[in-house]
Amino acid sequence: AQSVTQLGSHVSVSEGALVLLRCNYSSSVPPYLFWYVQYPNQGLQLLLKYTTGATLVKGINGFEAEFKKSETSFHLTKPSAHMSDAAEYFCAVTTPVRFTPRDMRFGAGTRLTVKP
């Protein structure tokens, strides 16, 4: 079974600073990986996903993530934080082999705070 670990439940950065949110996964087969964002009082929204192909994936709002098989990681980055990036971010993993909704696993989330 697959699982995902997000390192750091809270991350605080200054506006304009680099954002780095860490995600490590465990999967016995090549995974599909996702980052979701949850703004206050809203549901989750897909930020980006990795399925196959290019390991550097670009998403909405200037975020990107790189799939590193050797490190079993899928860290989320943004070069310059904006106040509007303050939200909770969830990493998720699933397997493309005979995928069912039960196979999706979400991390515990990382709350990003952006200081002016």
Next chain:
Amino acid sequence: NAGVTQTPKFQVLKTGQSMTLQCAQDMNHNSMYWYRQDPGMGLRLIYYSASEGTTDKGEVPNGYNVSRLNKREFSLRLESAAPSQTSVYFCASSEWAQGYNEQFFGPGTRLTVL
């Protein structure tokens, strides 16, 4: 185009009471889902409906029942609420359940069971 809507937004129950959480989507999606979100645990799938007329258990189905009323609506029922069911509940929908299809989430229902 409202996407996925959920009612109510907030609810407080006493132990043993029952209630139904409502979810509707207007994207003509075939598949719908119910998740619960607990601090430090991420989202966990309670039940899903791959298509109208079908429902399947997810990771944490105990204490819940669901009804896929039609293609648009998918309700979640707590027959006898327990404090352990205090959580935020999210409904989601996607075009299909088979193979990965992006899920679209509602704004959530915050439930407290006293």
